[in-house]
Amino acid sequence: xxxxxxxxxxxxxxxxxxxxxxxxxxxxxxxxxxxxxxxxxxxxxxxxxxxxxxxxxxxxxxxxxxxxxxxxxxxxxxxxxxxxxxxxxxxxxxxxxxxxxxxxxxxxxxxxxxxxxxxxxxxxxxxxxxxxxxxxxxxxxxxxxxxxxxxxx
Amino acid sequence: xxxxxxxxxxxxxxxxxxxxxxxxxxxxxxxxxxxxxxxxxxxxxxxxxxxxxxxxxxxxxxxxxxxxxxxxxxxxxxxxxxxxxxxxxxxxxxxxxxxxxxxxxxxxxxxxxxxxxxxxxxxxxxxxxxxxxxxxxxxxxxxxxxxxxxxxx
Numbered sequence: 021x022x023x024x025x026x027x028x029x030x031x032x033x034x035x036x037x038x039x040x041x042x043x044x045x046x047x048x049x050x051x052x053x054x055x056x057x058x059x060x061x062x063x064x065x066x067x068x069x070x071x072x073x074x075x076x077x078x079x080x081x082x083x084x085x086x087x088x089x090x091x092x093x094x095x096x097x098x099x100x101x102x103x104x105x106x107x108x109x110x111x112x113x114x115x116x117x118x119x120x121x122x123x124x125x126x127x128x129x130x131x132x133x134x135x136x137x138x139x140x141x142x143x144x145x146x147x148x149x150x151x152x153x154x155x156x157x158x159x160x161x162x163x164x165x166x167x168x169x170x171x172x173x
Numbered sequence: 174x175x176x177x178x179x180x181x182x183x184x185x186x187x188x189x190x191x192x193x194x195x196x197x198x199x200x201x202x203x204x205x206x207x208x209x210x211x212x213x214x215x216x217x218x219x220x221x222x223x224x225x226x227x228x229x230x231x232x233x234x235x236x237x238x239x240x241x242x243x244x245x246x247x248x249x250x251x252x253x254x255x256x257x258x259x260x261x262x263x264x265x266x267x268x269x270x271x272x273x274x275x276x277x278x279x280x281x282x283x284x285x286x287x288x289x290x291x292x293x294x295x296x297x298x299x300x301x302x303x304x305x306x307x308x309x310x311x312x313x314x315x316x317x318x319x320x321x322x323x324x325x326x
Contacts (some may be wrong), residue, residue: 023277023278024275024277025277026261026262026274026275026276026277026280026282027274027275028259028266028268028272028273028274028275029272029273029274029275030272031252031269031270031271031272031273035271037271037273063249063273064249064273064275069247069275070246070247070277070278071226071246071247071249071297071299072225072226072299072300072301073224073225073226073249073297073299075249075251075273075297093223093224094222094223094224096216096217096224096226096228098228098295099184100271106181108179109179113181115181116184117184118184118188118190118253119181119182119183119184120181120182120184120190120216120217120228121179121180121181121182122177122179122180122181122182122217122222123179124176124177124178124179124223125176125223127179129179142251144224144226144228144297146224146225146226147225148225
């Protein structure tokens with residue numbers, strides 16, 4: 021794949037970008053992780069772009085959540101749409117649009133849509149990164165105390 | 174400087190983030206480049222964060238513009254606030270919030286606030302990157318034809 025030319029990804033009113041695939045992860049559960057009602061769009065990272073990072077937009081439907089996990093790479097999250105909650109370690113934080121989160125390496129984290137709105141955010145990561153891992157039993161207890169969800173209701 | 178902990182940069186209604194410095198570049202001109210009425214906030218990149226990228230927010234006042242330049246690293250720009258214009262090579266593009274621009278290496282580029290509003294955007298770059306360079310005489314002609322500004326009015 022050759023590197024792309026300069027281009028503009030046009031935002032559309034349904035929070036999609038022209039030419040970017042919407043990848044739906046309706047729900048899933050495996051090996052101690054669960055997630056629900058997430059759509060991912062990869063704006064930068066699938067076209068052999070010449071950046072050392074990827075830019076993704078995630079949107080979580082009301083009642084949905086990302087999986088509780090940790091990894092050695094840092095995340096940067098920028099809230100774009102709606103209200104949501106981040107469980108970071110053993111603490112919950114309410115988030116509003118344009119709040120920006122630096123998730124340091126190995127911090128257990130989960131993002132949840134807590135209201136009646138879609139909760140959307142950009143997530144920027146290094147192109148080269150390790151895979152997410154399960155949190156420890158102790159970390160899991162802490163996150164559960166902060167409102168994390170690890171099993172389907 | 175030790176790497177920072179996980180933290181939330183809280184967005185404030187004046188488009189600043191709590192704890193982030195607003196660096197104002199009122200205007201300048203040097204060695205064939207000019208810029209005007211820009212404020213920069215570095216959200217990620219000054220605290221020894223463990224990311225291979227930096228996240229900055231630029232805001233350009235009405236009538237202002239970034240310098241016309243090129244470099245070997247790619248830019249990713251996400252429009253946040255107001256309307257603006259990007260000159261990319263010899264073409265002008267109007268931009269609205271959440272339009273996202275991939276600026277490939279060596280593309281001459283300038284961002285301009287064209288309306289009566291502040292024009293604000295995130296710019297994500299690799300932490301390790303080359304310095305901006307002047308465009309060639311031919312590139313300058315092309316950019317001028319697309320509405321670029323290279324001297325103070």
